[in-house]
Each structure stands twice: as structure tokens, then as C-alpha cells.
Amino acid sequence: MTAVRPIPIIDSSSLDTDSADRPFVVHLIAAAARDWGFFQTTGHGVLRRLIGHVSREAHAFFALPLETKRAVARTRKTTRGYYDRELTKNRRDLKEVFDFGVESDARVLEDELCSRPSVDGANRWPGDRPRFRRTLLKYQRMCERLSLQLVGALCAGLGVHDETLVPYFSPTHTGFTRLNYYPLDDPLESETAATITGLGDMALHHHSDAGVLTVLLPDEVGGLQVSSDHADGQGWIDVTPTDGALVMNIGDMMQIWSNGRYRAALHRVRPITDRPRYSVPFFFNPAYDTEVAPLVATAEASPAKYRAVNWGDFRQARADGDFADYGHEIQIADFRL
Secondary structure, three states: OOOOOOOOEEEOHHHHOOOOOHHHHHHHHHHHHHHOOEEEEEOOOOOHHHHHHHHHHHHHHHOOOHHHHHOOEOOOOOOOEEEOOOEEOOEEOOOEEEEEEOEOOOOOOOOOOEEEEEOOEEEEOOOOOHHHHHHHHHHHHHHHHHHHHHHHHHHHHOOOOOOOOHHHOOOOOOOEEEEEEEOOOOOOOHHHHOOOOOEOOOOEEEEOOOOOEEEEEEOOOOOEEEEOHHHOOOOEEEOOOOOOOEEEEEOHHHHHHOOOOOOOOOEEEOOOOOOOEEEEEEEEOOOOOOEEOOOHHHHHHOOOOEOOEEHHHHHHHHHHHHHOOOOOOOOHHHHEO
């Protein structure tokens, strides 16, 4: 059997310059988005020291007592905070999460449970942990900067101007960051677990990300897998962590904007049996009033394959499905022409 090619690793440092290498890097990114929907990047500009701080803060947060974490738990109306019973494809994942969005005022409010509003509600921060908030918001700002560079490269790869999509993310966007913790055992008490959707057979079940682009900080444990035609019939292949690299993947909205030229690949996290796993994805998403439809240049090259999608409505429907079993989980296939 032919060996499976690994996920591409691309040095993206020239995206921040007028380097002569930039067109070639744009070509590599566009090819990876087309063929895989995934790639890893080095030269991303996120300081290794900051990455280390983020990792330590994530470990420390999930080690807190359950009642402390649940004091900042999310609800159906408030998507920010801690959650230990999220669903994917209407099956419960074996994980705990903590979500936070962008903030216009990054001053630390040590004496408040809920900080100033983010673009889609109030972030909920655990009390007496000002360094936790400072570190995570600083990391998120670095991911925003990188994401804008990558979206510009993806636009160039489609033959449109680098800044074509910038108005949908500026002056505001709805990106958010998540801390993921994949424990070895169910975090729920047996009495609680018996009353809700049961665990599935994956730490995180197969799905595509709803938004535009995801920037993932993995740990060394691994477990992330992507569905790919390059798997030679194997179906799922490992995204092996590379020291110093971040993992990028295309989301549903970018697949629509590209008229299907870029691929929002299915991915999952297989069960880990020997030690817990941590990861930190940043989901780069447009403003909620954005109407997403194939870009003119892509639709001219090929008839539009999707009707317009309102991002706010799509995100709300996906968030409802993640929070609890509220029926059909919305997919971009629902908007295919």
C-alpha cells in the first residue's frame, strides 16, 4: 500500500512581509486548503514563551475543583464559560471545555465574575485568577493577527484581493478561543450522566468547524485525526503534532466563500487511554450580520454551489446543537444548490 502523505507543514513567516517568497507560500496554503483542509504552520509569530504560559494556565484551570469550574458554567443563552457535557453530532464528547471571546477592554477586573461584554455576550472568568485572563487574552490577540494573515493568503489563492474579506472581521468579529481538556474518565457524576445523552465512542466526534478558520495549539499527546482522500482507503489519518507548529483548518464559511474550492474537512479526536490531552483552538469567525455566499470571482469560474448563509443564524443553530440534543445539527450541505 502506498504510504499516506503527512499533513503539509508550511512556514508562514513571509506573509508578514513583502518577501519574494510570499506568492509561493500563498500557493502552498491554497493547495493545502484545497487538498486537505488542514495544514501545520511554523513561522507564525506566536512566541514560544507565551504558548508555554497558555499551556500552564489551561492545566491549572482544569485541575480546579469541579464546583469552582461550574461557577462559571455556560448556559443555552450564554455560550462563554465552562462546560462538561458538550455534544457533537448529537453524541456526548469525553471532554471539558472553557470558552472566551474577544474583549474591547482588556483591563483585568479581578473582583467581577463576568467581565465586560465580548462581541456575543459576557466572558465568564474564574475569580482570583487575573493572570489566567491576561495570558489567554494576549494569546487570543496573537491568533487574531495570524488569522487575518492566513485569510488574506486564502483570498489571494482564489484570485481575489488579499483584503476582500477584511470588512467582515473589522471593526468587530465573533472569534473565540476554547481550552479543551480530554480526561481519561467521564467528568460527570454517574447520577448526572445517567440523565443526559450518553458518551459516544470518541473523545470528540467527527465534524467540520462552523466558522472561517481554526488555529489550533495542540499538546504532544496527539489524537487529532482528519478524514482525507489521501488516506488510501484508511479513512482517518493522524495529524501528528510538530514542535513549535500550530495546526490550521478550514471552516464551513470559508468553504462557502471559496465555492467549494477550499475544504472544510471532517476531523475528530480518538480516545486517549494512557494520559489526558489538552488543546487550545481559536475559531476565527466574521461579524454575526455577515451574509456568506460564494465570492464573485469563484462563482464566475464555476456556478455558485451554495445559497447565502447568515453567519449569526448558522452559529446559533450549531451552538444549540452543541449545548444539548436539540434535533438536527445544521450543516452547510443544507445550503447547497
